[in-house]
Amino acid sequence: MDEFARISFWTNEGQAPDLLEARGVRLAIGDDAAIVAATNKEDRNEAYDWLYTVDTMVEEIHFKSETMSLEAIGYKALASNISDIAAMGGIPMHAVVAISIPSRYSPQQIKQIYNGIYQCANQYGVAIVGGDTTSSPHSLVLTITVIGKVEAGTAIRRSGAKPGDVLFVTGIAGKSAAGLHLLLNAHQEQHLAQHHLEMLKQAHQAPQPQVAQGRLLHDLGSCHALNDVSDGLASEAAEIAAASAVDIVIDEQLLPISESLSQYSACAQQSTLEWILYGGEDYILLGSMPTEHFAKTKAAFSEQGMELYEIGRVEQGQGEVWLEALDAKLERKQRTCLSKRGYNHFI
């Protein structure tokens, strides 16, 4: 197959024409650049801002074949980008895909990566409109750029947190890290129900970016700051704290824990709290809003079957993140300053 035949094999029939039309795509793959209408019919009376985000996944750094199928690599590469748009309160619209391929990969294997990309794209209504394929001497490198939109001037930044705000998450952190641990130790006998193991693996391999949650927070209008949890709860909190020039206090007792996570961490003799704070790649949203808005926001989330947890608060400060926990001996709360460690990749 020549380059054109390969690209056609990878991308043909990946998406329904309806989806491309709904996203204003005039011309997708096959010219010097893709063409999309800046203004859709439904947008005529509304000004939008455009959101750009890019993420790269490098073989051996971000994934290994033992823990990620080729389809999962494609799915997750797009999902992590969509999550960045969700964290701005935006709608993901279009994506371009750049892939550098070592010669040991067959066109069929690359097709599996594209299948994963298209599965995620179709699930979230993202039109894949272009790309670049090159060879690579050693590692597979997959870079996806996603373009989204949000009503003009209303993107939710990480810099808006204010003292007195409630700190919240839209899901449970730590499952992806536990899933990775499980996949790396798959040879060990696991004394755990199959559905727990599956949930953790899925959390690592096919994270679900929270576009609906981001849009609901955006539409309710009271969210002050928002980040997606790609690098771990502690690290994302530190980014909000630094950008907003506030301190953030995470209350250990409030942190939601999934049963799968707590059972697996006990079984694997690992620290649940460590995974929650430093695991990363959960792609839930972490943010802050005024206390008086929290209850009705939580109710709105519940109505739509979505989760919202209060996990702490925002205080005046210099950009530090604190973990507050009850000291059983002293019978009072103690604070630990969380060093900004973030997510450690394989290398």
Place this chain on the structure above:
Amino acid sequence: MDEFARISFWTNEGQAPDLLEARGVRLAIGDDAAIVAATNKEDRNEAYDWLYTVDTMVEEIHFKSETMSLEAIGYKALASNISDIAAMGGIPMHAVVAISIPSRYSPQQIKQIYNGIYQCANQYGVAIVGGDTTSSPHSLVLTITVIGKVEAGTAIRRSGAKPGDVLFVTGIAGKSAAGLHLLLNAHQEQHLAQHHLEMLKQAHQAPQPQVAQGRLLHDLGSCHALNDVSDGLASEAAEIAAASAVDIVIDEQLLPISESLSQYSACAQQSTLEWILYGGEDYILLGSMPTEHFAKTKAAFSEQGMELYEIGRVEQGQGEVWLEALDAKLERKQRTCLSKRGYNHFI
């Protein structure tokens, strides 16, 4: 330096605030996604389409340290993307930069790559609004996505060439390939004036994408099809021929040749024609327009100090590209079908 310090070191003060403001940038580097206004003040009464293009440069595949400085790598990576926007008749607006860095590169070396990117960005008025930096186990990989705009419905595609059209180029092909040959054989004594050698090296290391030429063709409104010459004249002509379902005839006698190119190819005992047809990376524009518009278009180009050369014509056909040359013995023109060879990278 941690990741934030490095990114700040590479990107700080790269661009004037005026440029970012003129490009509608509300928020550049430093959040989950960049935010740009879809509608600038000057655009209020005009609908635009957005153009997306992405290109990757991989160490050992697209560049080697013998032939490209780190600054040149950065400059050329952005230039090749800007050229794709030029080939649609568009205006380059924004870029996001993804770079995967092997540990043997120092932050200072990466800074040189960014310096090259910013030099090109500032020259062409492109706002660098975001990116992703990761490590890479072996090769440096640089992926740049450029977003441009063009008045709605007026992008110049490669599929519009019509029988009877004049085939034209906006510059001289082959110089980049000659420059690469020169750089790879720099140890050989070159019996050529320094300014010829410099021109060829510059053509390879710092190609000048032809945004002004693309915009002039766009504004004059008569251009039927347009491609930028990234993969060689023959290959780009084949893309237009296939997309437009026509044959393209290149007239060898009409092909413009630079003096530097002809002198160097004679000196290096290489075929000038081979470099012109198959060299690639010249980033001039190749297109077609109705015969009756050519003279006044050429005059408009001349007025602005820009070049336009007729090099052949479009005929009815099945998507083939022909080279027509005078056979001296037979005293008549002969045609050769140009196989689609394109540009051969190092590997």
